[in-house]
Amino acid sequence: MNPNIQATNRTELPEAPLLRVENLKTYYPLRRGTFGRAAGFVRAVDGVSLDVYRGETMGIVGESGCGKSTLGRTILRLEPSREGRIYLGGEEIASYSQRRMRPLRPRMQMIFQDPFASLNPRKTVRDLLAEPPIAHGLADRRSVQSRVGRLLEWVGLPKTALDRYPHEFSGGQRQRIGIARALSLEPELIVCDEPVSALDVSVQAQILNLLKDLQEELKLTCLFIAHGLGAVSYLSSRVAVMYLGKIVEIGPKEDLIGRPLHPYTRLLWNSNPVSDPRLRERDRTLPAGDPPSPANPPPGCRFHPRCPYASRKCREEEPPLAGGRHAVACHYPLD
């Protein structure tokens, strides 16, 4: 990690981060042929470093295949990392066995994109919310009931929901159940992976507001992963932009949106449809082509084949992520 970033972050936010990720890498072997020999790797996450402080929400944006979901899953130790360190409250957990992880699991939870796929259809809402705390020894059968009631209240579900099954609920309500389940262990860190992408527009707003209220009331620390800039900026205080397994720009939300430094960030923002038809004749540059495959990232700056400003240096030399609170990995940052 760039020492500058740590130094500046520490002066402005004096306490230690709840989550620190250092040079994290997650590779998947590409198997070929009859015997499935590894013929190279998909470098889904390829050297990511970031800090998340208590009570803040860090947004992660990027196109599909940029590694944002894999990053979230690796941090939660749901995917094995190949290299790098993960500190949760100062404790290095990347090297832990799954057995050693078990007592730490309640401290980190995930909210998934598809709440239907993540909820056991044979269990009632009461069971879905009561089982995690009992399994982790945080409550017993009796004391868990008041906890379950409180969870329902937090996520805005009626008491009558308790004895019903997930399929009886609409998509938005199922996501409320998913959120309640993630909260049932009173985690310190929540990773939200595209929590509203599968929902209708009118329902997305309900869930985004719920997450916003919970952030404030429970002082949650979140990693909010999404491809939609609108949702990310609604909930995050800082934003990281990922491209082909790397963070290309990170900083306070207002700076990233108002004054992007990386050409990719600007092109990503340009790609967002307008919110008013009077703006549609705007002059804008769009990124050319598709993102390259993370199995075979281009040399130099990974964005150079799609970048309108790429020079020879960009094709040969990979730029490091550098800067203060607003850091960028680009040889020729915009101003």
Added chain:
Amino acid sequence: MAYLLEVEELSVSFRTEGGEITPVDGIRIALNPGETMCIVGESGSGKSAAALAILRLLGEGGRISGGSVRLNGEDLVSKTGAELRSFRGKEVAMIFQEPMTALNPVLSVGSQLIEAIRLHSKRSRKEARRVAAELLRSVGIPRPEAVLGEYPHSLSGGMRQRVVIAMALASEPKLLIADEPTTALDVTIQAQILELMKRFRERSGAAIVLITHDLGVVAEMADRVAVLYAGRIVEEADVFSLFENPLHPYTQGLMRSVPSPDAVRGQRLVPIPGSVPSPAAMPAGCRFHDRCPQADRRCREEEPPLEPVRAGGHKARCWAVRERLPATDATVASVGGGL
């Protein structure tokens, strides 16, 4: 001027285990040549069923249960299968959300494209191949000659959607129906595909019916907009008028539900409570009443008509809007609002 597409009181019904449902219930659309109309709606609004019905592509169990669809004055509802086939692809082309539904996985891109070209024009194979490569280049596909020999599965989602657009262009249609064509794509690819559709529109002068849930896509593309809720058009207007002055509480709710990256800090979204009703259990009265902050007794009992409420053909289906806007305004609108 005669309308290119004229949909009158179109209803679509499906047989289900619980009886017949009618997800599209009496919609009217009139589209001029070269015009782009966006149909906005959430899941369950009936927007996709309406698109399929216009092309007579409703699958098993679905049927047009009322109304008419006329393209260039010809009635599509009464056409036979063979008549329809020559009509589709020649006069009308369709792009779906998932490009693989339009592509044959066991045929190369080239053979599918060449077949489409030869179906609509008398060209030799060699000539058609040249046109095919040209089309691929025009939709922004690099190395078009090589891509002609590839199979759909080896292409990315964005590339596949480009191939589908190239196939749609091959027939030089007068009307393009696109059902969520960019929903499965990343925003950068979405932006490229929308630019492509704009260029196609300028060059060919074709009319487009674009079905989407995304108000951003509407703001980019539409000349006119119909907002669909629970099988009914609840508001219809030109795009500028709709964004500047959305009248129906549902449209207003949709607009307040979308987080904008450049929104004022701390500005809170105002969601629409509840969720879309099931077509098996449509509410009585106005279909939006149980989610509407302005609903009163009349809304619960009696369904409002879709009527012009402002000049320029801005129509809304809402009792409250009707009361709020003076009658003279509405009268002026209905005189000048034929478009």
